[in-house]
Amino acid sequence: MSESLSTYDTAKLQIINRLAILCTGLLITLSVLNIIFGNYIGIVIDLVTLILVPIPVLILNNRKRYEQAMYVFLMGYHVLVVTGSYHAIWEGRANEVENFLFPGAIAIIILLNGVGRHLSFLLNFVALVSLNYLRFVFTGKSMAPEFYQLLAMIIVTYIGVYYFIVFFKNQLIAALEKSERLNNQLINKEQALLDSNKSKDRLFSIVAHDLRSPLALVQGLLDPSILNSLEKEKYMEYLSTIRARIGILQETMTNLLSWAQSQLGSLKVNPGNVGLDAEIHSIIDLFADMTKSKGIEITRSGDINSNVYADKNHLNVIVRNIIHNAIKFTPSGGNIKVNVKANGDSVCIAVADSGSGIDDVTKRSILQSKLMESGTGTDGERGSGVGLSFCQDLLIKNHGILKIKDGEPKGAIFEIYLPQEKVAEEVG
Incomplete structure (x- = not known):
């Protein structure tokens, strides 16, 4: 039947x-x-x-x-x-x-x-x-x-x-x-409840592992017996490592708190005209230590001086997560290209890396805003699995679109589409 x-x-x-x-x-x-x-x-x-x-x-x-x-x-x-x-x-x-x-x-x-x-x-x-x-x-x-x-x-x-x-x-x-x-x-409510429980279990896993492990490492690096035995040059290297680990922790905590706010419906959107040049430049500077340690070069091109109409904090989270993901999965000596192209009523921010690419299952999970198991980066980097999925939520709230494509000959390309300033003025 x-x-x-x-x-x-x-x-x-x-x-x-x-x-x-x-x-x-x-x-x-x-x-x-x-x-x-x-x-x-x-x-x-x-x-x-x-x-x-x-x-x-x-x-x-x-x-x-x-x-x-x-x-x-x-x-x-x-x-x-x-x-x-x-x-x-x-x-x-x-x-x-x-x-x-x-x-x-x-x-x-x-x-x-x-x-x-x-x-x-x-x-x-x-x-x-x-x-x-x-x-x-x-x-x-x-x-x-x-x-x-x-x-x-x-x-x-x-x-x-x-x-x-x-x-x-x-x-x-x-x-x-x-x-x-x-x-x-x-049936739909039951499925939503099951998804919610899975998300809750995933969050507990993140707190138990992805936050606890880096904290333990930082704690070990701050051991006085170790620090006192280091020479000045080695000491500075240790400080750089600690700074990078704390930066990852801060990034993970920001994503988790923002994602939790969105799930509770308390995440507000305050759109405005945002210049891409300054935002992208500040994000690249934020990851300077990571790119330097992996020997990765990030280049910018295209209509970099374009403006978009979006929530500035949301835009920062979106671009920061995508660039961080590109750094994470790009091997040492690789390159990342950030290209901005204004087209009609929208602006496309494309982030292309030279990593191993992304499979179709992960693409669907990201585009459906699903929490997923975080992969391990080329240098053993860990993440929460929240960042990219959360980006899709933020883009929808800001009337944007996310597309994920395979790079040529390898790698992945994340394309962020957001409305331009003139579109926002017409809507407003």
């Missing part, structure tokens, strides 16, 4: 399958009875119907061609009843097979919708009236009052049945649709 079917469609499918199985058993039983009573024409009708209706219906349903199966069943059922009734009338047998059209009318109302339902219901009604009229004609009572009484009863019954079944069917469908909507909402 297809999972894409609604509850109502699934119920219709189950009804058709059960009726087809019931019809198969009924036809086999009728065939046996007709053999016993020597009704060979009835045997032929039963066997032909068995081959042309129940079996094809079950096959079509098995192949997920539900609509076709439904129409084959209804059409075959009505052909069987009309043919059997006409045969009984012709032979003068008063078994009134035509009355089986009435359950067919109910099935039409339940299973069909729209024009198909109206037309099929009308044809069912005409067939029932016509067959009853033929029965009265063959018995010589075509103008008898009983026929008109029967006709009036059929009309009233059909109108009543049609009205009440359609009414309750619509009520049932509305209730089922509401139930499905509520069920989907519950």
